[in-house]
Amino acid sequence: MKFILSFFVWIFFVGTIQAQEIQILEQESKEPIAGISIYNASRTKSTISDFDGKAVLDNFSDFETIYFEDLLHLKIESNKSKIIENNHIVLLEAKIEGLDExxxxxxxxxxxxxxxxxxxxxxxxxxxxxxxxxxxxxxxxxxxxxxxxxxxxxxxxxxxxxxxxxxxxxxxxxxxxxxxxxxxxxxxxxxxxxxxxxxxxxxxxxxxxxxxxxxxxxxxxxxxTKKPQLSYSNKTYFKANAIARYASANEEKTGHLDLNFGLKKWAFLSSVSYSNFNDLRMGSHGPEDYLRPEYVVSNNGVDEIVANSNPKIQVPTGFSQINLLQKVRFEPQENLSFDLGLYYSTTSDYSRYDRLIRYRGDELRSAEWYYGPQEWFMGNIQMTKIRSNSNLYDKIQTTLAYQNFKESRNDRSYQSNLKDIREEAVDAFSFNADFEKLLSAKTELFYGVEYVYNKVKSRGEILNIETNETEPTVSRYPNGSNWQSVAAYTSVKFKPSEKFILQSGLRYNYIFMHADFSENNLYLNLPYNETNLNFGALTGSAGISWIPNNIIQWKFNLSTAFRAPNIDDIGKVFDSEPGSVVVPNPDLKAEYAYGGELGLTLNFNNILVVDLATYYTYLDQALVRKDYSLNGETEIIYDGELSNVQAIQNASDARIYGFEAGIHLNFSKQFKLTSQYNVTGGKEEYENGSEIPVRHVSPNFGNTHFIWQKNKFLVDAFAEYNNELSFYQLAPSEQDKDYMYALDENGNPYAPSWYTLNLRTQYQITKSATITASLENITDQRYKTYSSGIASPGRNFIVSLMYSL
The missing domain is CATH 2.170.130.10 (TonB-dependent receptor, plug domain)
Structure with a gap:
């Protein structure tokens, strides 16, 4: 009898617990939503939804008003009885994208x-x-x-x-x-x-x-990057994602797998991705100047220029890449966590295509010009503590990191036996400590300190491909040089009301670097053997966000910024363009930027949102590449060629300005339009009063998307477009690169306008499987983005399948 009674009590207990459990889903996608705050009117009772969107409401009474809220979804209220009647499901509607993220x-x-x-x-x-x-x-x-x-x-x-x-x-x-x-x-x-x-x-x-x-x-x-997810219980939380993708324009074949194991206090995330890309095919309709009519092949050490059987195939451009990630999270208590991250990425060798399409007379200039594997490793450990009782901070986050970068450049002229090889590596150490403190209900303080140390290794050699013998040559950077930065910053947010927010901040940086040129002086005969640069930099910002009503939001910001010279600026030796060589310059100062930005957002009942911004930046003492003299000489022999001498110098000022406009229009819950357009202009001014276009000011560009989504199906039809830059709108350094651009009626290089029409779809086949398919550049346009040596993909079919457990 006692057993039977105990059994019915257990059944009742289990049924009661299950009756209290609910699941929170997004209204459109029906995906679970984690991290939803659930509380009563007095906030004496509260809980949070877990990674599966589930929460237990056993602390709430049946008819008590319960609120569901986070920053990405509209706040709703309900009670436990209504939720149970709705099969224990709570549906939340997503806010308009970007308004309150x-x-x-x-x-x-x-x-x-x-x-x-x-x-x-x-x-x-x-x-x-x-x-x-x-x-x-x-x-x-x-x-x-x-x-x-x-x-x-x-x-x-x-x-x-x-x-x-x-x-x-x-x-x-x-x-x-x-x-x-x-x-x-x-x-x-x-x-x-x-x-x-x-x-x-x-x-x-x-x-x-x-x-x-x-x-x-x-x-x-x-x-x-994604964080490992804990289970917060004695039950193991497991999640896995597998993705396969193919693209037709470069015959991309990509695979990805990530695994998450979550325990009560420990979690582990492992990820691997591999991609293989073949030579890229450009479009059929556009400038013939972009075609690849011929290329160089080498057989038994003999170079030969051969005709390209398909000039739309950009030979050689293919490469492969692998990415690995391992993360570990330890959360010994609710307000304290430790995160370890290990990241690794490497590529195969890959050709620098814009160097392979240059001509010397009627013949291609280079037989080979390729980067060695681009390798990057990072290890970091991060400690985060929130809700601290310290008088100095409420939240603290410290990050200790080490990175290693490796890259190399390999080039050989057509029918030359000598290959120039230059290899570089950087060891980068950094430490950050960032703090947040609520000084009052209206005032919040952010502050922190940072230390960065970089050590550069660089070497150069010449390989004779016939004899396989090598000899040292000038390296790209001064070997053993270092760059360091020490900084402290503070920022204050003052929010007297929900309608007005003021933020301002200051930062002081002290930079010091050392470069030893003695190794390269065996080849360059510089008038100095080393350089040491030390200087401080003070920057600041102040801005307001004003929301006078539900429709209008104004944003205004003033700021200063800086860039300190690095080892690339003060010590690099390389051929910047055919017939020119950049040499070290130890007499450099930081460049400073002074800017202002004004933004306006108009929100008409979450149906139409218009986002506008305009900005202006003045760049003082800009670091630019300019003609230079070395020991009184304006030309030197570099890699066997008489070359014009150049160096990075504080030689100009620049004024850059622009305007941005975006709209978001909801025709219905299922159908919306988004569009973005950007206008940028700018001039560099030199000491002699001359003005030239700024090299990295892009053409006016934008996109427009029509998006329809219902249940498990989504369709995105969109256009991307780009204005022309005429010959006279190009910076002089770009005007000299006629091999990269189309030619106008006068034979001058210019960047033509272009557009693409595209269609993207996504369908959730099952709860675990999702397919995404796109047809990009439907009309098969042949185009290049501004300043690009390689033409963009022609008509491109992309399909990927994602399977999740």
Missing amino acids: VVISASKFEQSKRDIPQKIISIDAKKIQLINPQTSADLLESSGNVYIQKSQLGGGSPMIRGFSTNRLLITVDGVRMNNAIFRSGNLQNVISIDPFTIQNTEITLGAGSVVYGSDAIGGVMSFY
């Missing part, structure tokens, strides 16, 4: 985007899955606010508001990727970041030097 990059701690006076673009994992980018450079381009230049298929150099390369900052999980050899020429380091592992990407448009220091002049691209 949580962002981290503005202060390194979570804030509502509404509170931040700068414009920040956010792309989450769900959007990334739909965009289906081949590289993280393609992911940035999809934002509609970032312009991407490519010198080769294994490339992708972002341009933001007229700035690029080492005037933009890249961070991965809060660690700066920029190192001492980030150059002013186009960079492809962003492709080392695996888009399959990204949980969220935040693009800060405009200066970010107060929080991030040197290089953050034009913008900050912050990549946050």
